[in-house]
Amino acid sequence: MKIYITALVFLCISKISLAQQEIPDWFAKNMEESIGTWITDNSAYKNENEPFDQYGMDWQWGIGKKSITGTLYGIINGKKQGTFWEFRQYWDFGKNQGILVQYGGDGTIGIGPMIMNEDNQSELVQEFVSPNGKKNVHGHRSILKDGQLTTTSFDISEPKSWKKRRSYIWYSKSTK
Incomplete structure (x- = not known):
């Protein structure tokens, strides 16, 4: 009887963990x-x-459409000039939050959570660590509406102290 109950409990736990x-x-x-x-x-x-003259971002699906990967690059006279940042955006099931990780050409790494505010604005707070060990915190607020992505970057010295840096309006150049 103990073996039967143990096996039954094991099967129930296995099915729950496989969900x-x-x-x-x-x-x-x-x-x-x-x-x-x-x-x-x-x-x-x-x-x-x-x-x-311009900046470009390319985003594509990761394996299984559970994440996206992207690059950020400069453009001069219509020609791509090289990649500055590589990105991966995914849902962290352990932390139950969206995450964006970015890798800079100089070895800098940024990582942080993404949330969606009530006004349909995404907010990202990332800690960046450069190869010399220096740490900075930066934020981004973005709104996507009618095929137009408006992004604003910030320096964050304290959780409530966001200092505006730049704003850009991005336009989609591809069909999905």
């Missing part, structure tokens, strides 16, 4: 809407140290 958790609808929608190529104008920030 697939689902990615929340808001996060799945965010990934779906990100797929493709996005371009933004950089004329407001262009200078001799930042000669790019």
